[in-house]
Amino acid sequence: MNNLAILPIIIPLISGAILAFVHSKVSLSRTLAKLFMLINLGVVIYLTLEVINYGTIILETGEWVAPYGIVLVADSLAAVLVLTTNIIAVAAVFYAPHSLTEAKEKHYFYTFFFFIISGVSGAFLTGDLFNLFVFFEVLLIASYALIVLGGEKVQLRESLKYVLINVFSSILFVTAIAFLYGVVGTVNMAQIAERVQEVDQQGILTTIGILLFFVFATKAALFPLYYWLPKSYIVPNPVVSALFAALLTKVGIYSIIRVFSLIFIHRPDLTHEAFIWIAGLSMIFGVIGALATNNIKLIIAYNIIPAIGFIMMGIGFFNESGMSGSIYYLIHDMIIKTALFMLVGIIAYVAGTSDLRKMKGLIHDYPLLGWLLFIAAFVLAGIPPFSGFIGKIQLLKGAFENGEVVIAIIALGTSLLILYSVMKIFIRGFWGERQTNNKLEKKPIFGMVTPVIFLLACSTILGIGAEWFVPTIESISSDLLNPQNYIDSVLKE
Amino acid sequence: MIFAIFIPLLFALFVPLLSKLKERIHTGIFVLFIPLSIFLYFIRFIGKDFVPIKQTYQWIPSLGINLDFYLDGLSLLFILLISGIGTLVVAYSIYYLDRTERLGHFYVYLLMFMSAMLGVVSFDNIFAIYTFWELTSISSFLLIGYWHFKERSRYGAQKSMLITIFGGLSMFGGFILLSVIAGTTSIRELILHADIILNSNYLPLALILILLGAFTKSAQFPFHIWLPDAMEAPTPVSAYLHSATMVKAGIYLVARLSPIFSSYEWFFIIVSTFGIVTLCWGSYMAVRQTDLKAILAFSTISQLGMIMAMLGFGTKVAIFAAVFHILNHATFKGSLFMVAGVIDVQTGTRDIRKLGGLFTFLPITATLALFGTFSMAGIPLPFLNGFYSKEMFFDSTLQLTQSGNGIAQFMVQIIPYLAVIGSIFTFVYSMYFFFGVFGGKKHTMKLAKSPVEAPIGMLIPPMILVLGVIGIGLFPNAFNGTFLAHAAEAINPLSSAGHIKFWHGLNTPFIMSLIVVGVGFVLFKTKNVWKKIYDILPGRFSFNKVYDQIIKNIDIVSTKITNKYMNGSLGTYISLIIGAIVVVTGFVMIQTGGFTISFDNLAEITIIELTVAVLIVIAAIATIFSNSNLAALLITGVVGYGVSVLFLIYRAPDLALTQLVIETVSVVLFLLAFLHLPKMRKRSEKPPVKLKNIIISVGFGALMTLVGISAHSSNWFEPISDYFLDTALPIGGGKNVVNVILVDMRGLDTLFEITVLGIAALAVFTLIKLRKDKEEAD
Secondary structure: OOOOHHHHHHHHHHHHHHHHHOOOOOHHHEEEEHHHHHHHHHHHHHHOOOOOHHHHEEEHHHHOOOOOOOEEEHHHHHHHHHHHHHHHHHHHHHHHHOOOHHHHHHHHHHHHHHHHHHHHHHHEEEEEEHHHHHHHHHHHHHHHHHHHHHOOHHHHHHHHHHHHHHHHHHHHHHHHHHHOOOOOOEHHHHHHHHHHHHHHOOHHHHHHHHHEEEEHHHHHOOOOOOOHHHHHHOOOOOHHHHHHHHHHHHHHHHHHHHHHHHHHOOOOOOEEEEEEHHHHHHHHHHHHHHHHOEHHHHHHHHHHHHHHHHHHHHHHHHHHHHHHHHHHHHHHHHHHHHHHHHHHHHHHHHHHHEEHHHOHHHHHHOHHHHHHHHHHHHHHHOOOOOOHHHHHHHHHHHHHHHHHHHHHHHHHHHHHHHHHHHHHHHHHHOOOOOOOOOOOOOOHHHHHHHHHHHHHHHHHHHHHHHHHHHHHHHHHHHHHHHHHHHHHHHHHO | OOOHHHHHHHHHHHHHHHHHHOOOHHHHHHHHHHHHHHHHHHOOOOOOOOOEEEEEEEEHHHHOEEEEEEEEEHHHHHHHHHHHHHHHHHHHOOOOOOOOOHHHHHHHHHHHHHHHHHHHEEEEEHHHHHHHHHHHHHHHHHHHHOOOEEEHHHHHHHHHHHHHHHHHHHHHHHHHHHHHOOOOHHHHHHHHHHHHHOOOHHHHHHHHHHHHHHHOOOOOOOOHHHHHHHOOHHHHHHHHHHHHOOOOHHHHHHHHHHHHOOOOOHHHHHHHHHHHHHHHHHHHHHHHOHHHHHHHHHHHHHHHHHHHHHHHHHHHHHHHHHHHHHHHHHHHHHHHHHHHHHHHHHHOEEEEEOOOOOOOOHHHHHHHHHHHHHHOOOOEEEEEEHHHHHHHHHHHHHOOOOOOOOHHHHHHHHHHHEEEEHHHHHHHHHHHHHHHHHHOOOOOOOOOOOOOOOOOOHHHHHHHHHHHHHHHOHHHHHHHHHHHHHHHHHHHOOOOOOOOOOOOOOOOHHHHHHHHHHHHHHHHOOHHHHHOOOHHHOOOOOHHHHHHHHHHHHHHHHHHHHHHOOOHHHHHHHHHHHHHHHHHHHHHHOOOOOOOOOOOOOOOOOHHHHHHHHHHHHHHHHHHOOOOOOHHHHHHHHHHHHHHHHHHHHHHHHHHHHHHHHHHHHHHHHHOOOOOHOOOOOOOHHHHHHHHHHHHHHHHHHHHHHHHHHHHHHOOOOOOHHHHHHHOOOOOOOHOOOOOOOHHOOHHHHHHHHHHHHHHHHHHHHHHHHHHHHHHHH
């Protein structure tokens, strides 16, 4: 028992509440938000180190013993993801004041922001399926608030779809939990796992597992459930898009990792084999979407989908290389997607448009911005020595180890097209002659660029310094392949 | 020693600072010292008693990615080429690029490339090689796009990036496959485990993936199309990357890995076929070009094909000849590119149709070009290195005795003829280049500038290269034992040519050379007569068009596909999502035999329950058919109140109360908003759409019902709820178990559900407030 596990959930919750009271004082809000975020990051770093060095931290809330009460389980996977979340959040909180209008900041942006962080951290940390649903609700409702923040027509139109599809998947989620409870009589994930194993995942259990998969896959934006994502992610402010891209879809994919490495693991011929197909189709259709548009924000939004495909692929292989690859790629993608959404946000801001056909020669006025995009494109495509490369090497290893040649080739082809889709922005938008009829004055962007540099530095460290992280990720992967470790740590203290 | 690889990259960090001084000191002067010192450092390893040197630096040992520096003869050859030609190219660039250019950028990219290329040729670890391989592609991309305000530069840069990174990624796949098969990431260990690789089922796949990398990088047919467009780069870059070094990375890779694959007959077939076809096609197409650099580009393609073919042969003679030609090609082609640059700068054009008769104006340049082109043509003169390697090439084509399948034997038969054909055209374009520029009539009036000889500084680098051409030609054996033999041995331990001789007697290779010169001379003189053949072959077809079509179609097709389903209609999205759920989940349920139904343990059904249930169902169905807002509202209300009645029957008064409140509040809210709501439109879907919707919704309803029944029928475990009943009072201190659950046992859930409500309230407030503010501001 250790209260540490709840701090990453509670600190943002309280911070959000405090900031709601000072919402009208913008500069105070900004300072406090940064301060709270840094405190939270500090706590999370401490938590992560504790977990990695001394093992999983369990908190039985209200001292109601597992499996009866709600348990929080800070195992190394959860800790590492919460840490990544907070790194992104720090970048976002420093980017936000430069990107948002004061009106939006005054209208509770920071409150919603902290609630999202709280919900995401909770989703990573909980060991209780129903509680997971609750945290999903927290992060979703905060995301509904953020997506309409500003209340523009296009925001309202796209967010309606976003809200309705997510409400539908929430209904399905709670129904599936009810079904599962009907069969196994519990909502504690460790105990569910134990019981499903006991009856060898027979009867209706696999079907319920698939329903849960659809719930998470809708959030994760996997094929064929991602339709809601691209256009709704580009309507809010870039900082909000960045948070959504980095966190919301990733909570979905995390849930799939958790549930299909802990609970529904006894019919991999049906579930995990299908994941590989879904992964391949997500890559193909996602990248096709990214190539189909000249809207730079949409290019990046579509690129979320193939990345989720990459992560999914490793879960499908369900071997050590594949799982490590998925987790490494997940962390990598959280960071780089944030950076890219921020970057295209800045580009659209300085160019005065997000239509690629209307920009050229930006490098003359904004060289730093151009080179950051250039690097980000290679990071995204998994070119060495950046973070994506490390994940990809493990994923492809996992593919060949299992003899999955087709998906490996799809993944390689997709990488090329991903690179092309983003490099297009560099070649067409940044290269070329300086626009002469450009009435736009050169805008100061230093404050917005700094968080991007910070994130790209993280990507580079994750790539060049991979040796510092790979062993940890590999041990997470081997833990995931031995679910008994998780069950024991929760149920038998 | 490994440090040497990173020196250029580290120095690149200071270049932006140094380029601030460019008005006083040309940045190239600083940069010059970098390749020069690397060259001087490594040249001392030349010698008869050279033994390979190994140094290991761990990078990511967990993944087997290490910087294992391994210097053997082959690496040494390439390192000296990279640093040696690099020095000359930087020196040349000082005159070629004037100070108004963005020198900082240029040298940063160039130094990046230098490090990258040194890395490719000196690491033993496949992933280290891949890392630096991609860096060469990236720096090449930047250098081709150096003058990015030109449309053609952007086109060329993108093309080279797409093709070479396509190859790079596929090679990466091949590397991973090799490492998975053989369990190692070191090339030398892979060679030791060659038998495992040769017996693997994945051998063909691994070979193809890796060769795709090599062929794209080394511009082999039909991937050669990026190289002519890469000529948009400044000429020093063309001389360096796109002729002497980077394009030989593919050659290097094949040479490096050939000990693994050489006993596999498809290796011979694929590599020599692509090589020899590239040789012929490249030289044939070179004759057609009018831009000097384009001639040289196709010439490079063709020469690379020749080297590739020899690596495919894999015989002792062929390997030695390949290594020898790598060196020779770098000398004469490097000098020719520099000559082309001189002509461009001095006359203002590279169009051969506008040039001619320049010998008297640019005598030194012309002399340099003379040696370069004649060596390239393989004219039998004892002071031209090109002749020696070409002669060996002919010799190697004759020595093939492949006893393999039919294709291999067929190849053995026709290779000598193709070699002669390719060389004939090589002769033709070499003459075309030299005499087209320097011979014939002067028509200087067509030129933008009146031509004068270039400054001496610009001529020194090509001069040094031409001295290399002559030096190697006169004293080939000075380079043989000390240098080339080591490189050849690294590829094939048996390979070491004896004494290189000019005169072997009137043997078949020499006769082949004579045929080349003879036929080539006739073809060169009659070029205008047979030129029409290009209208038939390739005619209108070109691989460029194929590439352009692909690029165009990527956009068009992907737009078409995406617009088809991403139509912005929520109805489409929802029906696709639910459709997928029904199909997949239904399939899984059938596949696992998931459906079970049991009538044990059921409560009695009373008449009231039945009535309420039927009412709910009817009301739910009726909502679909209602045509007005009010009717729909009332009918939905029936469902809600029905459910609360059910709650009451099942003795859950608090739930019933909650449900009632919700229903009532919804109705009130709805009525408040009623005036502002648009009228419900009459639904008018076409019958097939209607049918689809019916199938999906009925399917989904049925699915959920079946899963629900099955879930209820398979309660194999004691639910944990008994614990709550037992402990609510003693531990929780409350008589109402639901309350204890809500506020204590699962208090965390409740805390956050409250938060959800709070956020929702705040969100609605914000939505209204921010819009209202805006409206007022407008």
